[in-house]
Amino acid sequence: MKIALEALNKHFGKVKAVDSLDLEIGDGEFVALLGPSGCGKTTTLLMLAGIYKPTSGHICFDDRVVNHLLPKERNIGMVFQSYALYPHMTTFDNIAYPLKLKRVRRKEMKERVQRSADMMGIGDLLDRRPAQLSGGQQQRVALARALVKEPAILLFDEPLSNLDAKLRLRMRGEIKRLQEDLAVTAVYVTHDQVEAMTMASRIAVMNYGVLQTYGAPNQLYDHPDTLFVAGFIGAPPMNFLEMTFKERDDGFYLKSQALEIRILAEQGALAKQDSIPQRVIMGIRPENVSIVAERDGDFKAEVYLIEPLGREDLVTFRFVDEEIRALVSAPFDGRIGETICLKLDKEKAHLFNPETEVSVLRTGNGRSS
Amino acid sequence: MKRRTEKIGERGKPPLPVLLGTRNIGFSRMRGQLAPYAFLSPTLILVTLFFFIPLVMVFILSFTKLDMTNFGILEWWKPVNWSLDNYVKIFTNRFLSRILGNTIMYVAVTLALFNVGMALVIALITTHIKRRTGFAFRTLWFLPRITPVVVYTMMWRALAGPAPMGVINKYFLVPLGIGGGEYLLHTHPWVFIFLVNGFIGASFGMILFASAIESIPKDYTIASKVDGATTWQTIRYVELPMIKWPLLFVTTYQTLSLLTSFEQIMLLTDGGPGLYQTEVWSLTAYHRALTSYFGNTQWGYGAAWSVVLVIIGVVMAVIYLRVFKFRELVEEPKIDQL
Numbered sequence: 001m002k003i004a005l006e007a008l009n010k011h012f013g014k015v016k017a018v019d020s021l022d023l024e025i026g027d028g029e030f031v032a033l034l035g036p037s038g039c040g041k042t043t044t045l046l047m048l049a050g051i052y053k054p055t056s057g058h059i060c061f062d063d064r065v066v067n068h069l070l071p072k073e074r075n076i077g078m079v080f081q082s083y084a085l086y087p088h089m090t091t092f093d094n095i096a097y098p099l100k101l102k103r104v105r106r107k108e109m110k111e112r113v114q115r116s117a118d119m120m121g122i123g124d125l126l127d128r129r130p131a132q133l134s135g136g137q138q139q140r141v142a143l144a145r146a147l148v149k150e151p152a153i154l155l156f157d158e159p160l161s162n163l164d165a166k167l168r169l170r171m172r173g174e175i176k177r178l179q180e181d182l183a184v185t186a187v188y189v190t191h192d193q194v195e196a197m198t199m200a201s202r203i204a205v206m207n208y209g210v211l212q213t214y215g216a217p218n219q220l221y222d223h224p225d226t227l228f229v230a231g232f233i234g235a236p237p238m239n240f241l242e243m244t245f246k247e248r249d250d251g252f253y254l255k256s257q258a259l260e261i262r263i264l265a266e267q268g269a270l271a272k273q274d275s276i277p278q279r280v281i282m283g284i285r286p287e288n289v290s291i292v293a294e295r296d297g298d299f300k301a302e303v304y305l306i307e308p309l310g311r312e313d314l315v316t317f318r319f320v321d322e323e324i325r326a327l328v329s330a331p332f333d334g335r336i337g338e339t340i341c342l343k344l345d346k347e348k349a350h351l352f353n354p355e356t357e358v359s360v361l362r363t364g365n366g367r368s369s
Numbered sequence: 370m371k372r373r374t375e376k377i378g379e380r381g382k383p384p385l386p387v388l389l390g391t392r393n394i395g396f397s398r399m400r401g402q403l404a405p406y407a408f409l410s411p412t413l414i415l416v417t418l419f420f421f422i423p424l425v426m427v428f429i430l431s432f433t434k435l436d437m438t439n440f441g442i443l444e445w446w447k448p449v450n451w452s453l454d455n456y457v458k459i460f461t462n463r464f465l466s467r468i469l470g471n472t473i474m475y476v477a478v479t480l481a482l483f484n485v486g487m488a489l490v491i492a493l494i495t496t497h498i499k500r501r502t503g504f505a506f507r508t509l510w511f512l513p514r515i516t517p518v519v520v521y522t523m524m525w526r527a528l529a530g531p532a533p534m535g536v537i538n539k540y541f542l543v544p545l546g547i548g549g550g551e552y553l554l555h556t557h558p559w560v561f562i563f564l565v566n567g568f569i570g571a572s573f574g575m576i577l578f579a580s581a582i583e584s585i586p587k588d589y590t591i592a593s594k595v596d597g598a599t600t601w602q603t604i605r606y607v608e609l610p611m612i613k614w615p616l617l618f619v620t621t622y623q624t625l626s627l628l629t630s631f632e633q634i635m636l637l638t639d640g641g642p643g644l645y646q647t648e649v650w651s652l653t654a655y656h657r658a659l660t661s662y663f664g665n666t667q668w669g670y671g672a673a674w675s676v677v678l679v680i681i682g683v684v685m686a687v688i689y690l691r692v693f694k695f696r697e698l699v700e701e702p703k704i705d706q707l
């Protein structure tokens with residue numbers, strides 16, 4: 001089922017929890033709503049579920065406006081962070097609950113419950129109560145309950161946040177595979193950008209109730225539209241340096257107290273068009289900062305901290321009063337306090353207007369995608 | 370605390386004789402063991418003085434014929450003077466079935482319609498509307514409980530009064546042509562007994578149920594609605610089972626407190642207007658023990674009525690625990706790894 005949100009608003013008193021949100025989700029697509037807590041992602045999800053009524057705007061399922069439909073008329077399955085398994089019911093009764101409400105015949109109900117329990121690998125736990133299940137088992141029961149009525153849309157509200165790291169990784173894969181097998185439209189709310197990147201076909205990043213950007217994971221990673229998106233997506237996070245923009249005869253330069261680098265002519269031209277081109281924020285991901293021999297380097301910096309990550313080491317450098325982090329192949333052979341030459345991969349640099357926090361390379365971004 | 374005292378003793382005063390050291394340890398150990406009892410003692414003393422001793426006394430009294438005429442003469446504490454006569458007298462009383470019937474009706478109707486029923490309805494309504502409005506309604510419902518019981522009951526007597534004084538008669542029944550404006554406590558005593566007790570009783574359950582319903586995590590009700598339930602189905606299948614504990618507690622507690630309550634009935638009808646028409650068990654105990662119907666106050670006989678009431682109450686509580694499957698509620702979880 002296709003979902004379309006048109007100029008959707010939800011206000012709680014004076015608080016704009018969701019602010020004129022436009023979003024389209026294709027049939028069978030897996031979309032993640034990503035953002036920090038309080039950004040409006042759960043509010044959006046609950047509007048999709050029919051729990052909250054939008055203040056204004058439209059929610060359409062397959063071109064049909066469903067604003068006025070009750071939750072039970074929407075054919076939705078939902079999985080919660082808390083699992084929300086009814087504690088007084090057995091696993092069977094929990095999974096059967098949506099069918100019981102639909103007055104499905106006892107025999108059919110048994111078959112369908114067994115089928116979706118087997119699919120989730122909990123077919124032998126049907127007589128247990130939630131308190132007698134582990135976190136992972138509870139999560140599977142919650143999934144089975146969401147799937148048993150064969151919903152047109154699956155909603156996930158941070159379903160993996162309560163699981164331990166190992167189990168979370170496994171369930172992440174299982175949910176993604178399940179969604180692909182069933183080809184059901186899924187909306188997945190999370191504050192974990194890794195979850196969003198790995199699971200979703202498209203990510204909608206929200207902050208303060210406003211949609212920041214909407215696109216495929218790689219696009220958001222490679223061409224972030226705003227400073228917020230650039231900083232939120234990617235781990236370890238992007239480095240940001242405040243620079244001054246200068247045009248000279250031989251090209252465009254970014255300058256700060258400690259360094260001066262020449263940027264690509266194309267980037268420079270775009271930055272020049274922007275309203276406040278004197279000051280820009282340059283963003284560069286840690287993997288685009290490399291250690292080089294002195295004659296090739298852009299600037300020198302002192303090793304401040306080394307964090308081994310296994311395959312790579314994350315090294316924090318300090319220069320003048322700035323910090324920059326670089327991912328270098330392990331083992332990093334420098335010592336703390338040592339001065340080392342660094343080079344930035346200018347092609348991968350991002351430039352943001354410090355006032356609007358919007359990428360000045362945005363048009364270039366549009367062209368490339 | 371014990372260990373620290375020992376250490377200080379050892380480290381602080383090394384040259385002292387060993388004997389003194391051990392005595393110190395012994396004293397502090399004893400003090401450590403006594404400390405909990407010291408903290409418990411105020412309650413223990415109060416409970417002993419005002420609960421256990423009276424309980425035992427009432428139990429003993431129930432086997433004696435102690436009353437105002439033989440007070441100071443009858444040695445009621447001596448087993449020689451004990452007999453089952455009072456109990457025989459109760460169970461051969463020709464009004465027993467009427468008093469028992471009254472008690473069962475009084476407790477069952479007040480409990481079902483008001484103390485649990487109405488309490489649950491108000492709690493459900495006030496938790497499913499705007500929070501502030503709900504809170505205001507619940508506050509209103511609390512008024513009967515915080516009004517002094519005599520004032521409150523007298524207000525009801527005034528309401529039930531005959532025309533033209535009684536409010537209900539003058540403004541409702543007479544204009545509508547219902548009844549002849551008689552004193553309503555004479556024509557419909559039970560209705561008023563239920564109302565007077567129920568309006569007080571409902572607030573207790575209401576507060577407990579409302580807070581229990583409000584403390585149900587939102588996810589459950591959202592999940593239920595997404596699963597396809599209407600509000601009523603969500604209440605029926607999710608919310609009510611989740612407030613089983615307060616339901617059990619209020620039902621049990623209110624049964625016991627209704628069984629033993631008689632002051633509203635005493636002030637309202639005093640068991641009348643007909644002979645034993647609204648007399649309940651606890652009121653009988655009071656009448657026998659503490660009022661002088663026939664020129665004497667039959668403490669022993671009244672105590673026997675109370676003891677039977679206590680036994681009824683205990684039996685009821687045990688039945689409730691069975692009905693609500695208390696064991697299942699406290700079942701041990703079995704958790705294993707996925």
